[in-house]
Amino acid sequence: MSRFGLGSIVALAALAVVLAGLLGFSGEADAAPGPVEREILVVARSYAFEPPVIRARRGDTLRLRFASTDVVHGFYLEGHDLDVTIPPLSRRVLVARAGRSETSEEVVLVLERSGKFRFRCSKTCGAMHPFMQGELIVGPNHLFVGSSIASIALFVAGLAWALVAPGQGGSR
Numbered sequence: 001m002s003r004f005g006l007g008s009i010v011a012l013a014a015l016a017v018v019l020a021g022l023l024g025f026s027g028e029a030d031a032a033p034g035p036v037e038r039e040i041l042v043v044a045r046s047y048a049f050e051p052p053v054i055r056a057r058r059g060d061t062l063r064l065r066f067a068s069t070d071v072v073h074g075f076y077l078e079g080h081d082l083d084v085t086i087p088p089l090s091r092r093v094l095v096a097r098a099g100r101s102e103t104s105e106e107v108v109l110v111l112e113r114s115g116k117f118r119f120r121c122s123k124t125c126g127a128m129h130p131f132m133q134g135e136l137i138v139g140p141n142h143l144f145v146g147s148s149i150a151s152i153a154l155f156v157a158g159l160a161w162a163l164v165a166p167g168q169g170g171s172r
């Protein structure tokens, strides 16, 4: 193999390591290996949700709990066939999902798709009701992609080292 070929492999390996680093660490600071399960309390009040933005990754499981501090609010999540009725000062909510309704203290949501999904109040609660909304942002699993590229980079780097190392010993 020519010297140019070896140089290319080393450069490629270095590039892959940099790429893996960028992909693996450009995400949120709460990066954890693989899918995670999180409990989130969604507090509804006229006319906002807290938190207004929920960030997660594809594959994560969200255990949503709800509370309203004033009147009856709703939590309709786009793209997930989910509509929750949140009565004030109660832990139990009415969950309408996949054509069924039941009361529960928790909604378990497995995030199967990445994307931005708006959630909004589905119970008319006052003048600003149409503006009562938030966003669920589901990112791809960067860490998985990052670690895959890192594995390939390590393999390529190892290969390059194996090819270069004997040559260095014999060169004068």
Ligand SMILES: [Cu+2]
Residues within 6 Å of the ligand: 045, 046, 047, 072, 073, 074, 121, 122, 123, 124, 125, 126, 129, 132
């Ligand atoms: Cu409302």
